[in-house]
Amino acid sequence: MFLKKLKLNDFRNYINFEQTFDHLKTIIIGQNAQGKSNILEAINVLATSQSERAEKDSELVFWDKDYALIFSDIQTKNSELKIALQINSTGRRKLKINDVPKKAPQADLLGNFFAVMFSCDDLYLVKGSPSARRRWLDSVLFQLDTRYHRSIQDYQKSTTQKNALLKKAQETRMPRKELNEQLGIWNEQVISLGTEIIFTRLRFIKEIAPVANEFLNNISKNTEDFGLIYKSSICEDEHNYVHLHEMDKTKIKELFHKSITESFDEELARGQSVIGPHRDDLIFLINKKEAKSFASQGQQRSIVLAVKLAELKLFEKEKDEIPVLLLDDVFAELDENRQDFLLHNLPENIQTFLTTTHISDIQKEFLNGAQVLEVKNGEIIENIGLGCKI
Ligand SMILES: Nc1ncnc2c1ncn2[C@@H]1O[C@H](COP(=O)(O)OP(=O)(O)O)[C@@H](O)[C@H]1O
Ligand SMILES: [Mg+2]
Numbered sequence: 001m002f003l004k005k006l007k008l009n010d011f012r013n014y015i016n017f018e019q020t021f022d023h024l025k026t027i028i029i030g031q032n033a034q035g036k037s038n039i040l041e042a043i044n045v046l047a048t049s050q051s052e053r054a055e056k057d058s059e060l061v062f063w064d065k066d067y068a069l070i071f072s073d074i075q076t077k078n079s080e081l082k083i084a085l086q087i088n089s090t091g092r093r094k095l096k097i098n099d100v101p102k103k104a105p106q107a108d109l110l111g112n113f114f115a116v117m118f119s120c121d122d123l124y125l126v127k128g129s130p131s132a133r134r135r136w137l138d139s140v141l142f143q144l145d146t147r148y149h150r151s152i153q154d155y156q157k158s159t160t161q162k163n164a165l166l167k168k169a170q171e172t173r174m175p176r177k178e179l180n181e182q183l184g185i186w187n188e189q190v191i192s193l194g195t196e197i198i199f200t201r202l203r204f205i206k207e208i209a210p211v212a213n214e215f216l217n218n219i220s221k222n223t224e225d226f227g228l229i230y231k232s233s234i235c236e237d238e239h240n241y242v243h244l245h246e247m248d249k250t251k252i253k254e255l256f257h258k259s260i261t262e263s264f265d266e267e268l269a270r271g272q273s274v275i276g277p278h279r280d281d282l283i284f285l286i287n288k289k290e291a292k293s294f295a296s297q298g299q300q301r302s303i304v305l306a307v308k309l310a311e312l313k314l315f316e317k318e319k320d321e322i323p324v325l326l327l328d329d330v331f332a333e334l335d336e337n338r339q340d341f342l343l344h345n346l347p348e349n350i351q352t353f354l355t356t357t358h359i360s361d362i363q364k365e366f367l368n369g370a371q372v373l374e375v376k377n378g379e380i381i382e383n384i385g386l387g388c389k390i
Pocket of ligand 2: 355
């Protein structure tokens, strides 16, 4: 996969940005807060339909403007793609692929263009909040499995309705029988959609864990093992997390049902849904111990590096395409060994975009043959080709 051209209008701090890419590596250099990450963010939105940084679409639109535009020319293995995405500050979107307007701008965007984002924020994946880990899971699964996005959207709608009912029941002291009847309808949807989501996540973990383990073994010269467990709110006790990985959909559904029934009083008291994939988390293991509590900073970096490389491998296997790699400000955080490991384990011919404030943070070998763009205040001020073109 190769991004040949990117054009941005009123996206973040870019009023007018247009750039062609014809090198395998593009280095975006600039001082802080100039717009380096914004370029990678735009590319990532094309792949995942979401931004890892923005809560709402309006944040992506230049202050006080009505909409942002992202245009791209992409070369895939077998075809050329032109994706044009309009993001309105109201939250509505419009999408054209090869000049054909699409009815479902969110869902129709996914599955066309693939990217793996590795930003300095990912270095907190192990120790950060559960929501950051869920966001990561979703950003990968949105691309790998387009049905997953639909399940997440429908699941969110059902939980919103369920929460509204629980709030109403609390405020109006709704009789139990009436509440039970109405809640049953929403719970049925929550359980059915939530089971699909949990099952897809479990399958993904089963695929990525052994690949990440191999990378971690290699980085650590066989001194560290990797593990990944899905920590679900549908399991009442932690000993069951591991068993979830062996369950089929029917068993998961049964467990979900049992758990949601038992949590009736808690959900009513809190006025919100407390059981389901929106509350779930991941546990990273290093040498069979919880990495959150036991991994050193260096080990956390190795884990994230192994996970990102495994992500790339999974795209190659499942989509038969090499995704574009977005490295946002990670070099200052990776020592020479880990930079070396990354460099030597990337798929051949992978298109990479990387940002940095200091070019000296990046190993010379990485810079070979790269296109260098310098950004200042939402504009490219220099466009220096360092080496040979591809
Ligand atoms: N919606 C927006 N409209 C205009 N400018 C924005 C918007 N969102 C962020 N910015 C600006 O973008 C800059 C940050 O860009 P970013 O790409 O994160 O910087 P960095 O170069 O440090 O990676 C800041 O100057 C910020 O004010
Ligand atoms: Mg940045």
